[in-house]
Amino acid sequence: MKDLRLVDLHKSFPASDRAAAPTVAVDRVSIEVDKGQLVTLLGPSGCGKTTLLRMIAGFEQPTSGDIWFGDRRVTNDPPNARDAAMVFQSYAIFPHLDVFENVAFGLRLKKVAPAELRERVDRVLDLTSLTALARRSPSQLSGGQQQRVALARCIVTEPRLLLFDEPLSNLDAKLREQMRVEIRELQQRIGITTVYVTHDQVEAMSISDLIMVMNAGVVEQVGPPAEIYASPKSRFVAEFIGKANFAAAEVVDATHVRLCGKVLRVRPHGRRPGEAATLVLRPEALRIDAGEGLLEGTVRRAMFLGSIAEYLVDVPGVGALIVDHANPVASRLLAPGDRAWVTPAPDVVAVL
Numbered sequence: 001m002k003d004l005r006l007v008d009l010h011k012s013f014p015a016s017d018r019a020a021a022p023t024v025a026v027d028r029v030s031i032e033v034d035k036g037q038l039v040t041l042l043g044p045s046g047c048g049k050t051t052l053l054r055m056i057a058g059f060e061q062p063t064s065g066d067i068w069f070g071d072r073r074v075t076n077d078p079p080n081a082r083d084a085a086m087v088f089q090s091y092a093i094f095p096h097l098d099v100f101e102n103v104a105f106g107l108r109l110k111k112v113a114p115a116e117l118r119e120r121v122d123r124v125l126d127l128t129s130l131t132a133l134a135r136r137s138p139s140q141l142s143g144g145q146q147q148r149v150a151l152a153r154c155i156v157t158e159p160r161l162l163l164f165d166e167p168l169s170n171l172d173a174k175l176r177e178q179m180r181v182e183i184r185e186l187q188q189r190i191g192i193t194t195v196y197v198t199h200d201q202v203e204a205m206s207i208s209d210l211i212m213v214m215n216a217g218v219v220e221q222v223g224p225p226a227e228i229y230a231s232p233k234s235r236f237v238a239e240f241i242g243k244a245n246f247a248a249a250e251v252v253d254a255t256h257v258r259l260c261g262k263v264l265r266v267r268p269h270g271r272r273p274g275e276a277a278t279l280v281l282r283p284e285a286l287r288i289d290a291g292e293g294l295l296e297g298t299v300r301r302a303m304f305l306g307s308i309a310e311y312l313v314d315v316p317g318v319g320a321l322i323v324d325h326a327n328p329v330a331s332r333l334l335a336p337g338d339r340a341w342v343t344p345a346p347d348v349v350a351v352l
Helices: 049-057 099-109 114-127 143-155 173-190 201-207 225-230 235-240
Strands: 004-013 023-033 038-042 064-069 084-087 161-165 193-198 210-215 218-223 245-253 256-259 262-265 276-281 286-289 295-304 308-315 319-326 339-344
Touching: 004 049, 023 049, 023 218, 038 049, 038 201, 049 084, 049 161, 049 193, 084 143, 099 114, 099 143, 114 143, 114 173, 143 173, 173 201, 193 201, 201 225, 210 225, 210 235, 218 225, 218 235, 245 319, 256 276, 286 319, 295 319, 308 339
Parallel strands: 038 193, 038 210, 084 161, 161 193
Antiparallel strands: 004 023, 004 064, 210 218, 245 256, 245 276, 256 262, 286 339, 295 308, 295 339, 308 319
């Protein structure tokens, strides 16, 4: 049985002008999540991901469709009856309570016996590396420590579902990277089913079992991070997840296309021979060489970035291609104006 099921979920908001059509925020979304999985709702601002999360939590009522937690339909249940806990972007911890009391707050509301309350809070403080900070006030904590308090307060109540609403957006880049690792490791350790909202592609790729890519209220694609990246189903997904080049080609057969008169091996696809196709060429899957290769072009831009050199190469008949060249210090760096040959790695090129 799935731990979370969304069935044809739809949400629209009335327009301020009664004569105008309603605004559709979430359009017929369905997904199934296994117990213990972490699914990320990923997309640009205004795509509907936060509205969808709020419907799961019970803060918004769907216009139509159903929400199931296991075999229980919770579509019309209030938030406090759903057995779900949310970690907010703003932390929302109580400034007048110390760390221990912040974490214990939900258990006190449930009138948990004192001995059990202390045992559960102590266990969660240990899990989140907060034991030494138990009697500190929130004003004495860093942003990362406050986020851990907010997380500990949610998991101490042992909810069926853990929800995150862009929890790391207020942290600096280095702390965000550290915290997403900690959140993922903790989520896997306790095995709780989790729905996580973010607009950060790297964050989604690094922590998810499944990614749901959303655009204008519609689900563009659902799948594991590697599948989403390697085999995007739309141009929007290919552009939103990482960097991508696009090139027009002609289908030869199920695993080959013709690009600028050259035959190239690609990922399997369902297009018919002779059909036009759009290729997704990831920058790191392109090899650049000053002497030989598949596609000849001219370097327009060259940027040395340490671990890679990023080139922009103008290829007649294809256009400008971004190429990431790994370990650039081991070879001669190309300069703008140099001739260069670009060769896509076989089997990693996707066909839209």
